[in-house]
Amino acid sequence: MPRMLSHFDGPLRRPWPWVGLVALVAALLPAVPIDETRYLTVAWELQHNDGFALLTLNGRPYLDKPPLLFWLIGLAWHVCGHSIWAARMVSLAAAAGTIALLGAIERRLIDGGHHRPLAPWILLPFVLFDAFSGSVMFDVPLCFFVAGSLLALIHWLRDGHAVAFVLLFACAALGMLMKGPVVAVHLIGPILLSPWWNAPHPPRPWRIGLAVAALLLSCLPLTWWAASAAAEVDHVPVFETLRHQAFGRVTDSFAHRRGPYWYLLLLPPLFLPWILWIRWRPFAHGARAAGRDPRMRFGVASSAVALLLFSLISGKQLHYLLPLLPGASLILAAIVNAQPETIDHRRPAYAILLATVACAWPVALAWSGRNEHAGWLPTAVAAFALLALAMFVSARRYRGIETTSVASLCIVVALLLQLGAVLRRSPNVDDLAGYVRDLRQRGVPLVALDDEPGMVGFLARLPEPLPVVDAADAARWATENPEGIALIHGGKSQPPAGALLVVKLADGWEGLVPAPIVRRGDY
Template sequence: MSTAMETGPRPLAGTGRSAALATAAAAAGVVFAGLAVLGIAVRPLLPVDETRYVAVAWEMWRDGHILVPHFNGAVYTHKPPLLFWLIDLAWSVAGVSEIAARLVGPAFGVLSVLLTGALARILWPEIPGAARRAPWILATLGVFLVFASLTMFDAMLTAATLLAMIGLARQRRTPDRLGWLGVGAALALGAFAKGPVILLHVMPVALLAPLWRDTASRPAAGTWYRGVGLAFLFGLGLVSVWLVPAAVWGGPEYRDAILWHQSADRMVSSFAHREPAWFFVALLPAFLWPWGWRPAVLRALGSRALLRDEAVRFCLVWAGAALLAFSLISGKQIHYLLPELPALALLLARAWPGTADTSAAEPKRWRLLPLVPALLIVAGAAAVLLGLVPHAREEGLTVDAASVALALGLLAALAAAVLAMPSRFAAWALIAPGTLLIFYAVAATPLRTVYDSALLAEAAAPYASGGLAYTGGDYHGEFTFSGRLASPVAELRIPGEIAAWAATHPGGAVIGRAERMSPGWPAVREINFRGRLYRVWPVPDAARPPQKGSAPQ
């Protein structure tokens, strides 16, 4: 083993070393949690994903549909119920609130940071430096810092993937039945979190074990693959406890969607987020930011000597197989590969050059390279302030001079701190959190004034008892939770539907995008939401059906 890969003090012995490494992981988890809570305080629930998922949890809470999720009064087939169950559980403890709902996703981000530290200790028990670095790298990877803080499914899926990988790493020497049952339980957790996609994250590592295991220590192929089969069947059995009654209760349409179309259709011919095969490869610099932007780290990752490490091959198969599989799938979004970021963090932690490999000749100016995104944020904000961004003001994306000045000051302070840090590792750990603070400095006001669904909910509140309808596109639950709506929102797509709905909903209102469709009567409110003009049209008296005994209008 090369000493170039190791940094820090001499390894502690036994329990003391384990406690020190666990403490380092816990500290990284606390930092991630603090940044996630700051994000909750600064920004609203983001449409359309966060608002929709909390709306599903609200309808489950409101109507008692525990077994099968519902959205806007209909069965919701797009995702399994775990996130919604956990939000409802949080509400049962803390009361119904936006904050309680929004803490669920980041809690799994914290868990993922802790599990990454645990996996590093299993993979490299003889390299405590890697175990110290890995959770810090994951907690301050830009993509993880952003998406694991959101109310989405991917942080839960990441934690489930890590649990499965911990199980596989423990099984690589002396497999046992209890360990395989643990892997199966992790597969079930991932299926409850986001469906069968957990198999794409975990099974390549299990099935391609000959590519990463050392020949001398590997168990017999038959023993290994029987264990993989046991894990799969046990996970399937756990999922069936919910899936079978849910499929029966939800009916044929729900059964067909949850068992097949929501997974297979997304892979072969995605109905949303279609991107070219090179999409994720093009995003590799974003996934690597900021830790992989250090040239010495990239050189170390390209070292052939690193491939002799069984644990490195384990992480490469984990990340590489998922990258290939998701590149071939039709639908793509950057957060789909969130469960592979722990593998990337582990590789970066293992390859991080130590003192012996880092000469004084490495110029400090390389530390400024990962600050380019922060510089672009400040430059973009200044361009908006100076009116150089077309249509920004019309879309509500405005910033004031004080915010730009604050962001510029934060950028200067971050650059100075990064250059002054005696430890390169500590310097890199500042970059993503500092950049996030700079973003919040310029984006906090636009986020609250343009993306807050509470603005729509407030405008709709006086008419909720009479019924609400949405026109001009699909309704994604933008104001269901923020308005605590007691009934579904009707979706009206053609003028005839608007007239018919208005005739039966006196006291109600139609809400929608002004440029797409209008009911034909005056609006009482105009709201800039998501950079588009929304209007509220109360149902006029003339649209109401005549009352018995009254003259026709």
Template sequence: MNDPLRRLLASRWTWAALLLPLALLLPPIPIDETRYLTATWEMTLSGHWLLPTVNGALYTDKSPFLFWLIASGWKVFGVHTWVARALALAVTWTMLELLRRLARRFALDAAAMWLLAGCAGIAIFASAIMFDLLLAACVLLAMHALLDLDAARWRRGVGVLGAAIGLGVLAKGPVVLLHVMGAALLAPWWSATARAAKARWYGALAAGIGLGAAIALAWLLPAAWLGGPQYWEPLLQKVSGRLHESFAHARPPWWYLPLLPVLLLPWTLALRAPRAAWAALWRERAGRFALAWCVPPFLAFCLISGKQVHYLIPLLPALALA
């Protein structure tokens, strides 16, 4: 194979081009995608971007960041389903780039990025109109922030962490903290900087969380004031309801266990590694980082009552890195 062809096949643009026809031609799929597009359309039509509505009723199930992005795309390209799907594909492409850069910071090659791009979970959901892709991109950005803190770039780390958490809350609510806090709180296990300066590390985490909360509250407080109790009371009830005796998608604790290998196909069948390689994960910095990133939220998701397969998408980059 000549070098130009090899470079073409190794390009993320080629990966995106292969999925682009699906993004351009696939109609919205009921019930979720049609509901999200309805919320975006009503937001575009009314010009009220603080409070999402569906069929004129306040919509408290989801945060508005995805609606804002799609509505912005509609203002530029017109109201089309393909705009939303192309946006989802762009978010997935951003995930791949963030993972490639994350692996490079551990002196690893691009294998993690291609493992993520080729797994079934990403291939299926890459152009889906959903919130988990956007959340995964925010989680990856937060992981970069933790590596900034590990490199003693304190100011930059706090700023990037705050932006990632704030945007993650706007993308899918406080669940972003569940994805980020494992690697953040267990940092002394994988970071020499965190072991040497624990007080400064956890102070930086608190500052980043505070900044993220301020970004989220910049939307939530005006929205709660405009919507009143009929908006913020159901919002709080839905957040707590997903933790215990879920009002929707209630599943047993083991439900994710058989699904995770399916999301990682074909790699769960095609890749093999000796036991010593898996044991080495606990000794290497990158391996510890990946385990601290994915294991605590996975266990938490198993215990949380409400479960959907796409909730695991933000964990796939960590598994690809491992």
């Protein structure tokens, strides 16, 4: 056994290939409403539009987000075919790239040497990072471009190479096209605090000034896109397009408006699973000893400043903090390097046992004849295989940050699979999409009410969006189309009793409602 385990050292030399385990989440779990299904529909409609600049949702202009994610999804579909799995590969590739870039950042901060990077291994099993690495969302690709910008920034401030300046501009510009000027929130701290974190190599002031200039210039491609999109929509100025998609949903947010301390309350879940493996007394000693470590200082500059700025913004979601995790990983890497006893490498073994029990529960329900749990069996098999791998890795005599990271990743992915299997309960969004596709093929009049969030556009593979009817005109449409059916997204109220198919959602419900019910307004 020891000899067999010794052959496992090779895969533990590089952390980024282990992201491939998250591909199980991308491959086995259905599309998650509402955000993921919405973005899939926007990307699907872009494939059928004449231009490449104007994004649409249900055939109407969609100006909330920049276009880069949807362009990349279109490229993935062109190569791999139209599937959820192919669209999710964009985030998965960005996750692997982020981990590889973080290793390069750490090596540059500590000037290479014989130190093996620790931060990439620490980033690898973060629950939030892995959960969004297997989904169609903006945050993990944004992590990649922020990490690329940070690496270019370090090289520019220390060496002054023109290539580093160009890469800083390019990565920041692509980040802007991914999620708007929020990129500046992640980069302004490392730029302005560079004399502090780069104390052994104080940057020249003109390099700091040019770094700020690169950040400002990186808005130009985003402005070009906004102008191109606004030109295709009547009565929508370019400035309004930029303001809405860049700032409107965060500074004037109604859907996600929360207080300034909201993020502080959610920091413990953000740092799972490492917060469970930390010994707090060695952690405190390590934090004091690592005070001058450039990894510690750069991590604080790139995460603490952004956390403060995000706390001052009204619109808050936990996944907005994903690009802070590379900086947090650098901080923990500096602490672990100064005090290796900070991490208790035995604790994941107990978590493996608990996760095994959690994964066995739906299997037992399925074998007992509970048909609603039968669909959980494939994910349960994958989860058990992952937990077996975690036990195998944990059994090695050498227990370090690499083995703990891989074992933790296996546990996290296994639990994500089981958690995601809940989405397969019947009826689900796939059932709703299939029903819509069947009704359309039968020629039944179909419309979507104006607040429908594009739930089935991609999943039903609609060649054109459903006609959209404003709520004020719904009764008139129902009178003119008594055999018609409306796709309605409801709030916290109960769905109507006569609905043909209803899917329960976190924020309410979505279902197909016959015209007579729509005419009466009973929804």
